[in-house]
Amino acid sequence: MTTKATRTTDAAKPAGKDPVDAITAQWAEVRPDLDTAPMAVFGRVYRVARAMGDRIEKAYDRFGIARGEFDVLATLRRSGEPYTLSPRQLSATLMLTTGGMTGRLDKLERAGLLSRSPDPHDRRGLRVTLSERGLAIVDEAVVAGLEIQHEALEGLREDQVEQLQELLRLLLAGSTRD
Amino acid sequence: MTTKATRTTDAAKPAGKDPVDAITAQWAEVRPDLDTAPMAVFGRVYRVARAMGDRIEKAYDRFGIARGEFDVLATLRRSGEPYTLSPRQLSATLMLTTGGMTGRLDKLERAGLLSRSPDPHDRRGLRVTLSERGLAIVDEAVVAGLEIQHEALEGLREDQVEQLQELLRLLLAGSTRD
DNA sequence: GGCAAGTAGCTTACTCGTAAGCTACTTGCC
DNA sequence: GGCAAGTAGCTTACGAGTAAGCTACTTGCC
Numbered sequence: 001m002t003t004k005a006t007r008t009t010d011a012a013k014p015a016g017k018d019p020v021d022a023i024t025a026q027w028a029e030v031r032p033d034l035d036t037a038p039m040a041v042f043g044r045v046y047r048v049a050r051a052m053g054d055r056i057e058k059a060y061d062r063f064g065i066a067r068g069e070f071d072v073l074a075t076l077r078r079s080g081e082p083y084t085l086s087p088r089q090l091s092a093t094l095m096l097t098t099g100g101m102t103g104r105l106d107k108l109e110r111a112g113l114l115s116r117s118p119d120p121h122d123r124r125g126l127r128v129t130l131s132e133r134g135l136a137i138v139d140e141a142v143v144a145g146l147e148i149q150h151e152a153l154e155g156l157r158e159d160q161v162e163q164l165q166e167l168l169r170l171l172l173a174g175s176t177r178d
Numbered sequence: 179m180t181t182k183a184t185r186t187t188d189a190a191k192p193a194g195k196d197p198v199d200a201i202t203a204q205w206a207e208v209r210p211d212l213d214t215a216p217m218a219v220f221g222r223v224y225r226v227a228r229a230m231g232d233r234i235e236k237a238y239d240r241f242g243i244a245r246g247e248f249d250v251l252a253t254l255r256r257s258g259e260p261y262t263l264s265p266r267q268l269s270a271t272l273m274l275t276t277g278g279m280t281g282r283l284d285k286l287e288r289a290g291l292l293s294r295s296p297d298p299h300d301r302r303g304l305r306v307t308l309s310e311r312g313l314a315i316v317d318e319a320v321v322a323g324l325e326i327q328h329e330a331l332e333g334l335r336e337d338q339v340e341q342l343q344e345l346l347r348l349l350l351a352g353s354t355r356d
Numbered sequence: 357g358g359c360a361a362g363t364a365g366c367t368t369a370c371t372c373g374t375a376a377g378c379t380a381c382t383t384g385c386c
Numbered sequence: 387g388g389c390a391a392g393t394a395g396c397t398t399a400c401g402a403g404t405a406a407g408c409t410a411c412t413t414g415c416c
Contacts, residue, residue: 018350026256027320034320037339038327042230044346049227050273051353052220068372078204088394095228100373102396124381124394142212149216152352160345161215167334167342168222172196174330175229246402266364278403280366302364302411 020044041171052152059144063137064111068094070145072104073113073138076130083130086119090128113137198222219349230330237322241315242289246272248323250282251291251316254308261308264297268306291315 020043024036057067065073075093076083085093091101105128108114113134119125130138153161198221202214235245243251253271254261263271269279283306286292291312297303308316331339 018347020347020350023256026258030256030258031317031320034324035328036324037343038324038331041331041339041343041346042226042327044343044350045223045227045230048220048346048350048353049223051350052223055353066372078201078208080204080208086394091395097374098395099375099397103372119394122382122394126395139209142209146212146214146216149220150213152349153216153219155348155352156345160348161219163341164345164349165215165219165222167338167345168219168226169196169198170333170338171330171342172198172222172226172229174333175226175233244402264364269365275404276365277367277405281402297364300364300412304365 018044020047045171052149055148055152056145059148060141063141063144065108065113065137065141068096069104069108069113070138070141072101072108073130073134074142076114076128077135077138077142083135084127086125087116087128088125108134196222198225223349230327233326233330234323237326238319241319241322243286243291243315243319246274247282247286247291248316248319250279250286251308251312252320254292254306255313255316255320261313262305264303265294265306266303286312 020040023043024040027034027036027039053067060067060070063070071094072090075090076085079085087098087101087105090096090105091098094101096104105114105116109116112131114128114130116126116128119127156164198218201221202218205212205214205217231245238245238248241248249272250268253268254263257263265276265279265283268274268283269276272279274282283292283294287294290309292306292308294304294306297305334342
């Protein structure tokens with residue numbers, strides 16, 4: 001299945017030029033000594049992340065939550081019943097400072113999507129629990145988000161998605177090792 | 179990386195589990211009705227973007243610039259001599275509001291890496307020009323950044339990088355169309 | 357030529373994140 | 387048991403972005 005576009009810049013593969021091609025071409029012109037291949041890879045990664053982040057943010061709008069707030073609800077949701085975690089677990093999972101988590105929890109608690117209660121076993125700690133409304137909203141929102149993501153993958157065949165998956169796994173490993 | 183996580187070519191799902199696998203597995207448990215494949219793709223994209231952003235930010239530290247500031251300098255640099263663009267062109271290219279661009283230019287001008295001068299043909303406008311120091315710094319910083327990115331790609335063979343490139347091109351197209 | 361509409365860049369108010377420091381509580385060691 | 391060190395969550399100060407509104411200038415149309 002490897003119809004790989006080995007030849008660098010011929011009329012090889014389907015995809016046309018995109019903004020990242022324009023940028024790397026400009027670099028090649030002014031700094032021909034640089035190997036711009038990595039730039040093209042990560043440039044596209046950044047743009048996909050940003051574009052999809054914006055789209056999904058917009059999809060969550062109608063549920064009255066921002067993306068970071070969805071992430072909190074989703075982390076609680078996927079932890080399973082009783083949908084309870086500590087602020088510490090949440091901030092660790094979401095790679096957020098504890099101060100940032102305090103803010104998100106404040107907003108979500110005010111909106112009635114979760115509640116904070118004292119941890120019965122550790123008086124320093126709290127237990128954050130999804131409310132019924134929070135559960136309902138996250139269960140709808142996750143579907144809405146997946147739909148957006150699914151659409152973005154429509155241009156890829158099944159086997160290409162799998163291939164991409166494997167390559168991204170390697171890329172993530174390389175990007176986070178040490 | 180460690181030993182031989184590079185046996186990607188066979189039926190065997192090669193690379194070991196990563197945090198994204200854990201998340202999708204959790205979702206599969208509590209919501210077996212969902213197709214979590216898109217989540218796995220974009221989850222890795224987000225994580226790569228964030229991890230590499232952090233690394234590169236750190237690499238630019240020694241040049242005294244933040245990543246967003248590098249982007250401004252880089253846009254000027256790759257535009258070629260005389261390294262001059264308008265704030266409007268910069269904010270459009272970098273997908274930044276004009277207010278945000280004002281702030282970045284303020285910082286960079288204060289640091290002596292660029293200068294603002296009136297546009298001789300349009301008295302509303304400005305021309306932003308890279309200073310000699312700005313040029314020197316961006317030329318060093320771009321190499322430092324590429325080095326980080328190159329390292330992150332070490333776990334991939336040449337042909338895998340090309341394949342990834344093509345797939346990301348499709349993904350970006352799907353993520354930004356409409 | 358004159359005026360409405362558009363554009364360039366800056367300012368202001370606000371949001372959401374971090375870093376660092378605080379208090380309260382728990383843990384480990386003697 | 388008692389105390390130093392560690393941990394949980396909140397607060398404060400700050401940074402960097404957006405959205406919206408401002409002034410100054412340009413453009414297009416009559």
